[in-house]
Amino acid sequence: MTVSLEMSGPDASRPYIEAARPDHPSLLDPTHRMDSLFGVVNIPNVVWIDEDGVIVRPPEPGWPAGGSHMPAEIAESMPRLGRARTAPPKPEGAAGARGMQTGQDRAAYADAIRDWAAKGPGSTYALSSSEVVARSQPRPREVSEAAAHFELADHLWRAGQRDLAIAHFNACHRLQPDNWTYRRQAYSLVSNERIGGPAGRFAQGPVKGEEDDWPFESDFRSQIALLGEGEYYPKTL
DSSP: OEEEEOTTOHHHHHHHHHHHOOSSOEEEETTOHHHHHHOOOSSSEEEEEOTTSOEEEEEEEOOSSSOOOOOHHHHHHOOOBOOOTTOOOOOTTOOGGGGGGSSSOHHHHHHHHHHHHHHGGGSTTOOOHHHHHHHSOOOOHHHHHHHHHHHHHHHHHHTTOHHHHHHHHHHHHHHSTTOHHHHHHHHHHHHHHHHOTTTHHHHOSOBTTOGGGOOSSOOHHHHHTTOOTTSSSOOOO
């Protein structure tokens, strides 16, 4: 089963689902319930669940194939981006965007799933219940509050109360700073409206010279710049 975490409605996800032509169900999760139910904090994330409904591996980075890249038409139309006014400075020696390509082994992930499909509980990749619990995301009060703020932001955005929605988006980013689905969803909603075109959804930051009009406390590139090698997609296999 494929689940798209996207507030913008089914038309934002439909072209990608139709292009993939999957033979399994594809669902839309506009309120990011996957985050609050399973602890998903980034995309792509994979949850392994067996025929009995038991989680065999909790959310982790995973891909159906080895490589991934931005299509040329998107890269070519991407405007020059600036930084949010209140974004933290880039630390010395940070991996930055390069760090997005490190961590989890992309090429081998699909093979691990095939091994589990063939061997079931006998697969070396199938975790015990205690291992699943140990690897699962903790749920402190701040994470629950972040989910509540995101739900409020979602409702207010749909209701047209954008300024109030932005305040709740910023609150959930502060409360759960490592939840990239919260960050990227909020950033993409605004950048898609302001930039548009094929690059709008992926810019996720202010256009150079328009930083004063960016409503968030940070932006995608500035946050990525804070990470070290393997921190964006942690290695779990």
